[in-house]
Amino acid sequence: MDDLVTERLILHPLNAGEAEAIVAGTPDDGARWAPEYPMDDDVAAARRFLRHREEGNGARHLGAYEIRRREDGYAIGGADFHGPADADGSVTIGYGLVPSARGQRYAAEALRALLTYARECGVARVKGDADHDNVASQRVMAAAGMRLVGEDERVKYYETAWTV
Template identity: 55%
Template sequence: MDALTTPRLLLVPLDREGALRLLSGVPGPGDRWGPGYPDAADRAGAERHLRVLAGAGCPPPFGAYEVRLRGDGLVVGGAGFHGPADARGRVTVGYGLVPGARGHGYAAEALRALLEHARRHGASAVEGDTAVENTASQRVMAAAGMRLVREDGRLRFYAVSWAAGAAESS
């Protein structure tokens, strides 16, 4: 998996060793973690990523990423896919930022990069969900181009899909 680059961010693929560091909470040499990273959601994402690696060997093209600021390389969160595409070509996405990085548009910028990555790699749709009370995450998904598709009283579900043949070969 290659890094994904946006105007302000670098989404760096998470490997097995990186996921293990997240679980331990101890940065490795050269890691620059922002205050509050990793949090419980980052550790849960690292556990999920390790399960995918154990089952599939490697996650390309739908893996997990650390979200870094391009200017200084500071890790300010995580984003990525919950696993490989299902039989219909759908992938599920998640993201989260440390409190100090919120409110700057980074989450929507990272999510747009993931959506484009999924489209280029043949996904038919990307899905995500958030708690009904998490209006910030709902704004992120809407800003990235996802639309609300349903709600169950506890969660709101968002998705974006592409017409057949919309993916480019990579």
């Protein structure tokens, strides 16, 4: 798959070697990582991606991505679909940015691009969640067009859905 390019970002789909480098914490040749990258969530996403490659049953996984700034090519975070879409066409997404890249609307820009991509791939619903105290992530999902659909004592749940 090709990179997804937005106004300020490149969403680069990871291949197995790049995912392994993230898990190891050592950039591939030529990779440019911001100082705080990868974070624990990036490592977890890379592991999920690699696990699906090993154990996948042939179901299409929409991937895991490095979020890179176009201006300098540095990886400043990541995003991933947590697996293939389920029988109802739903998939969960996660994302995160290194602290130095937060507050610049990069996350909402990346999320919007990934939602568009999911829709183009025939996904019916994308879900996300954020802890009650993670107001920034709640704002990102709302800014990307996701709507609050529920909450429990710990988490708020968001989604966006299309007729496919």
